[in-house]
Amino acid sequence: MKGDLDFVREQQKEIIVLGQANALLSWDQETYMCSGGIDARAMQSSLLSRLAHERMTDAKLFAAVNRLLDSGRLKGDDKIMIEKLHKYILRSRKIPKEHVEAMSHAVMMSGPAWRDARRKQDWKIFEPHLKKIIDLKIAQAKYIGLSGHLYNSLLDEFEDGMTAEQLKPIFERLKFELVELLKKIEGSANYKKQRRVMSVGKFSETEQRKFVDGVARRIGLGEKNSRIDLSEHPFTTKIGYGDVRITTAFRRDLLFSFGSTVHESGHALYELGMPKNHQYDVLGDSPSLGLHESQSRFWENMIGKSRSFWKFYFPRFKKAYNLKGDFEKWYREVNFVEPGFIRIESDEVHYCLHVILRFEIEMGLIDGTISVRDLPTVWNAKMKELFGFVPSSIVDGALQDVHWSMGSVGYFPTYAIGTMYAAQLYGALAAEYSGLDKAISKGKFDKIGVWLQDRIHKHGSKYLADEVIRRVCGKGLDPSVYVKYLNEKFGKIYGF
Amino acid sequence: MKGDLDFVREQQKEIIVLGQANALLSWDQETYMCSGGIDARAMQSSLLSRLAHERMTDAKLFAAVNRLLDSGRLKGDDKIMIEKLHKYILRSRKIPKEHVEAMSHAVMMSGPAWRDARRKQDWKIFEPHLKKIIDLKIAQAKYIGLSGHLYNSLLDEFEDGMTAEQLKPIFERLKFELVELLKKIEGSANYKKQRRVMSVGKFSETEQRKFVDGVARRIGLGEKNSRIDLSEHPFTTKIGYGDVRITTAFRRDLLFSFGSTVHESGHALYELGMPKNHQYDVLGDSPSLGLHESQSRFWENMIGKSRSFWKFYFPRFKKAYNLKGDFEKWYREVNFVEPGFIRIESDEVHYCLHVILRFEIEMGLIDGTISVRDLPTVWNAKMKELFGFVPSSIVDGALQDVHWSMGSVGYFPTYAIGTMYAAQLYGALAAEYSGLDKAISKGKFDKIGVWLQDRIHKHGSKYLADEVIRRVCGKGLDPSVYVKYLNEKFGKIYGF
Numbered sequence: 001m002k003g004d005l006d007f008v009r010e011q012q013k014e015i016i017v018l019g020q021a022n023a024l025l026s027w028d029q030e031t032y033m034c035s036g037g038i039d040a041r042a043m044q045s046s047l048l049s050r051l052a053h054e055r056m057t058d059a060k061l062f063a064a065v066n067r068l069l070d071s072g073r074l075k076g077d078d079k080i081m082i083e084k085l086h087k088y089i090l091r092s093r094k095i096p097k098e099h100v101e102a103m104s105h106a107v108m109m110s111g112p113a114w115r116d117a118r119r120k121q122d123w124k125i126f127e128p129h130l131k132k133i134i135d136l137k138i139a140q141a142k143y144i145g146l147s148g149h150l151y152n153s154l155l156d157e158f159e160d161g162m163t164a165e166q167l168k169p170i171f172e173r174l175k176f177e178l179v180e181l182l183k184k185i186e187g188s189a190n191y192k193k194q195r196r197v198m199s200v201g202k203f204s205e206t207e208q209r210k211f212v213d214g215v216a217r218r219i220g221l222g223e224k225n226s227r228i229d230l231s232e233h234p235f236t237t238k239i240g241y242g243d244v245r246i247t248t249a250f251r252r253d254l255l256f257s258f259g260s261t262v263h264e265s266g267h268a269l270y271e272l273g274m275p276k277n278h279q280y281d282v283l284g285d286s287p288s289l290g291l292h293e294s295q296s297r298f299w300e301n302m303i304g305k306s307r308s309f310w311k312f313y314f315p316r317f318k319k320a321y322n323l324k325g326d327f328e329k330w331y332r333e334v335n336f337v338e339p340g341f342i343r344i345e346s347d348e349v350h351y352c353l354h355v356i357l358r359f360e361i362e363m364g365l366i367d368g369t370i371s372v373r374d375l376p377t378v379w380n381a382k383m384k385e386l387f388g389f390v391p392s393s394i395v396d397g398a399l400q401d402v403h404w405s406m407g408s409v410g411y412f413p414t415y416a417i418g419t420m421y422a423a424q425l426y427g428a429l430a431a432e433y434s435g436l437d438k439a440i441s442k443g444k445f446d447k448i449g450v451w452l453q454d455r456i457h458k459h460g461s462k463y464l465a466d467e468v469i470r471r472v473c474g475k476g477l478d479p480s481v482y483v484k485y486l487n488e489k490f491g492k493i494y495g496f
Numbered sequence: 497m498k499g500d501l502d503f504v505r506e507q508q509k510e511i512i513v514l515g516q517a518n519a520l521l522s523w524d525q526e527t528y529m530c531s532g533g534i535d536a537r538a539m540q541s542s543l544l545s546r547l548a549h550e551r552m553t554d555a556k557l558f559a560a561v562n563r564l565l566d567s568g569r570l571k572g573d574d575k576i577m578i579e580k581l582h583k584y585i586l587r588s589r590k591i592p593k594e595h596v597e598a599m600s601h602a603v604m605m606s607g608p609a610w611r612d613a614r615r616k617q618d619w620k621i622f623e624p625h626l627k628k629i630i631d632l633k634i635a636q637a638k639y640i641g642l643s644g645h646l647y648n649s650l651l652d653e654f655e656d657g658m659t660a661e662q663l664k665p666i667f668e669r670l671k672f673e674l675v676e677l678l679k680k681i682e683g684s685a686n687y688k689k690q691r692r693v694m695s696v697g698k699f700s701e702t703e704q705r706k707f708v709d710g711v712a713r714r715i716g717l718g719e720k721n722s723r724i725d726l727s728e729h730p731f732t733t734k735i736g737y738g739d740v741r742i743t744t745a746f747r748r749d750l751l752f753s754f755g756s757t758v759h760e761s762g763h764a765l766y767e768l769g770m771p772k773n774h775q776y777d778v779l780g781d782s783p784s785l786g787l788h789e790s791q792s793r794f795w796e797n798m799i800g801k802s803r804s805f806w807k808f809y810f811p812r813f814k815k816a817y818n819l820k821g822d823f824e825k826w827y828r829e830v831n832f833v834e835p836g837f838i839r840i841e842s843d844e845v846h847y848c849l850h851v852i853l854r855f856e857i858e859m860g861l862i863d864g865t866i867s868v869r870d871l872p873t874v875w876n877a878k879m880k881e882l883f884g885f886v887p888s889s890i891v892d893g894a895l896q897d898v899h900w901s902m903g904s905v906g907y908f909p910t911y912a913i914g915t916m917y918a919a920q921l922y923g924a925l926a927a928e929y930s931g932l933d934k935a936i937s938k939g940k941f942d943k944i945g946v947w948l949q950d951r952i953h954k955h956g957s958k959y960l961a962d963e964v965i966r967r968v969c970g971k972g973l974d975p976s977v978y979v980k981y982l983n984e985k986f987g988k989i990y991g992f
Contacts, residue, residue: 013539014543017536017539017540017543018543020536020540021517021521021540021543021544024520024521024524024540025517025520028520028524028735032528032723032725033735033739034719034720034721034722034723034735034738034739034740034741035720036718036720036721036738036739037721037735037736037737037738037739038738039736039737039738040513040516040735040736040737040738040739040775041736041739043509043513043736044513044516044517044520044736047510047513047514047517048517051547222532223530224530224531224532225530225532225533226530227528227530229528239529239530239533239536240533240535240536240537240539240540241533241535241536242530242532242533242534242535242536243529243530243532243533243536243537244530245530279536
């Protein structure tokens with residue numbers, strides 16, 4: 001057994017280290033790479049991906065893992081680790097090599113087509129590529145073959161253990177509540193007179209950079225283990241244990257660079273809090289993207305859009321940017337609720353509606369009730385139903401997100417899951433930490449960081465996401481906490 | 497044969513692509529990596545190195561290459577490529593795996609010891625590590641077993657085709673001439689009254705950055721295919737075809753960032769000029785480090801320290817930095833000859849003496865006539881002989897360079913070889929290009945770039961370095977051109 005375990009550890013380590021080198025290739029591509037290096041970069045990334053995939057599906061590794069499981073002698077973390085690895089290997093091995101290559105080719109062709117379709121506002125350019133990807137995704141789901149809805153086999157890749165059956169009623173409930181809440185907000189007097197004036201315009205990038213650095217440090221990202229660079233879209237990546245990087249961007253919205261940094265810092269803090277002794281095995285990672293997103297949303301929404309938080313930061317912003325207006329005005333701008341076409345620019349109330357729209361479309365694409373050809377029409381119909389209006393351009397509609405062109409189907413729900421988890425976590429923290437509001441209003445976040453590390457980060461992927469949340473909050477995914485939080489918060493802001 | 501050739505091409509490509517990914521890991525380590533990422537980085541680099549080495553020494557590759565050679569049907573570039581690859585494979589296969597691991601371990605331990613020894617100015621800390629490395633290098637040379645001096649087997653790794661027997665008389669001649677020239681310089685009235693005042697102090701880094709960017713663009717590095725970052729020591733690295741990066745650093749010497757950029761731009765221009773159709777085989781690389789250095793030295797010395805060059809740049813420098821003094825004074829400062837302990841800060845006249853000192857020591861270490869224990873004493877004796885003085889600290893003496901701690905023995909000569917080649921190339925260019933001086937004085941370097949590309953870069957490693965130079969200059973490595981150039985240039989400056 002010892003020999004098999006050592007072998008499995010070595011193989012896992014190689015797969016993870018190849019992934020880390022590949023993460024650097026991606027990070028560099030988004031930050032510093034010369035544009036002329038793109039062809040070579042594609043070659044480099046695809047080689048490292050292939051080498052990792054070959055190792056993951058290697059028959060010797062599979063045999064060793066099976067022997068270990070059959071031995072019945074595995075205990076503790078080793079047992080969990082081998083079981084988890086076994087699941088991942090099975091998933092990889094179920095998909096034929098030709099399918100992997102076909103998908104990788106389809107994705108390669110699809111990216112430029114998506115960009116071209118956006119430029120020309122023409123769905124027809126993207127349609128055949130998305131059709132190909134959806135067909136491959138359906139085939140993939142069949143290869144994987146989890147029980148229940150076909151979509152489960154895709155969702156599972158991002159949200160281990162979650163099913164469409166579990167999600168659907170939660171999303172239905174959430175959708176109903178959000179639409180109800182929006183009616184109240186939109187019917188309020190405050191809503192009718194609201195205007196955004198303080199947070200848009202041209203603001204010093206030097207000052208923004210200082211705030212970005214400062215807030216990341218306060219949240220707990222040290223200089224030794226993290227850095228912040230610029231990229232078109234903000235993201236977080238772990239290059240290796242002790243080397244986690246986030247990016248941001250400066251836009252006309254003053255809150256963009258700051259808010260995105262608070263968000264990405266949450267992701268980064270999670271990565272930095274993973275168990276070091278599992279850095280080279282499957283337990284040293286998050287169990288799901290939803291749980292990962294709970295960490296970023298926790299900081300971005302629950303902390304970063306709170307009154308307490310801005311009690312600390314508003315005077316500093318006001319001074320640095322010479323803002324005209326008082327705290328209440330600013331706090332309302334931070335939490336401005338307004339309908340919009342764009343998911344990533346959305347406020348807390350609208351956000352999950354964007355996600356649910358995509359979830360419903362993905363479900364339909366996979367079970368065949370929605371065709372790729374009809375997708376723009378379906379998109380607009382759902383926008384009308386949920387938001388009450390239709391995007392003026394397909395660029396803001398069915399061509400909005402990059403995810404599908406990258407072959408990511410089943411990914412979107414994790415955004416809403418994380419958002420709901422975040423509210424649940426905040427509730428649990430607030431119940432335990434009586435001085436929470438006061439600490440936040442003094443810009444002191446260290447105890448929050450310690451709490452998150454102890455309740456979430458340190459477990460790595462030892463438990464499934466829902467189990468982690470259950471252990472901390474007494475209950476798994478539960479929309480009611482988020483709904484309650486939104487109603488209370490926006491009830492006060494909009495006065496109903 | 498077709499099947500073997502395809503297989504060999506695929507394998508070569510993987511080796512090269514793995515090397516490129518590894519180049520990015522190194523570049524990042526020197527520029528942006530979080531310090532906390534160092535352990536993970538060591539793991540990443542060593543995995544990619546091992547995967548490349550496994551492929552290089554793979555029995556199937558060796559067999560395919562041998563079959564291709566035996567077939568007698570290879571032609572043109574394919575023939576040269578396979579023969580060269582065969583040589584590289586043979587060299588790799590001659591060294592046992594255990595030796596490679598022992599060397600990699602010795603180097604890993606040696607770096608921190610070298611830095612610690614420098615901090616504490618204590619040779620004893622580094623001595624056992626260097627002893628280990630030298631013993632391994634002697635073993636390595638024996639495994640490789642080229643004819644002639646044992647040193648040839650080490651030199652060959654960096655300077656394919658060059659031998660100690662060829663180099664020794666050239667270096668003897670050069671040493672004699674340089675010492676003679678130094679006597680004349682040091683005896684001159686100009687030397688006695690010289691002082692460096694214009695180029696040292698505190699200068700705006702923003703302005704320096706502008707000059708650095710500007711001169712790299714003029715030399716021919718486009719934004720699409722190159723970038724300039726900061727690192728402790730300047731270097732050039734190719735991440736992939738069309739993605740070449742250089743670094744610089746800002747120091748008290750105003751000429752440091754500028755001169756190092758001119759130097760590294762020469763390296764980068766060479767990499768960018770390599771034949772694209774050989775980007776994934778051994779012909780798409782330089783045949784030797786000496787030829788590579790000829791390109792950097794060409795720009796740094798022959799162009800970047802010339803009167804014509806400063807006719808263009810001095811007025812700009814004067815204005816940007818508010819310099820006090822005239823052109824003649826500045827030109828003399830650019831070409832200031834002064835004894836110093838540090839190789840990389842050395843002027844054109846002293847530079848090769850530093851190299852020859854190291855070459856003589858390396859030869860002695862490898863043939864056993866110099867012991868690692870006595871190295872500091874030997875170093876100082878040779879300094880006394882060549883320079884007339886002894887470094888006050890071992891940090892400026894035997895502990896000066898990082899190379900030996902990295903296991904690079906046989907590398908130093910390439911610096912002097914490149915320096916001599918550069919002078920030969922400049923002679924050939926000047927003979928062909930009548931408007932050369934005028935173009936340089938107008939900051940116009942495009943024709944120079946085209947000439948270098950046509951005469952040097954485009955060949956990749958199709959010919960050995962000395963053959964490339966012979967084809968352009970009518971003669972291989974020849975110290976007399978460099979000696980003549982130095983005598984004429986410094987005769988004018990120092991007035992003899």
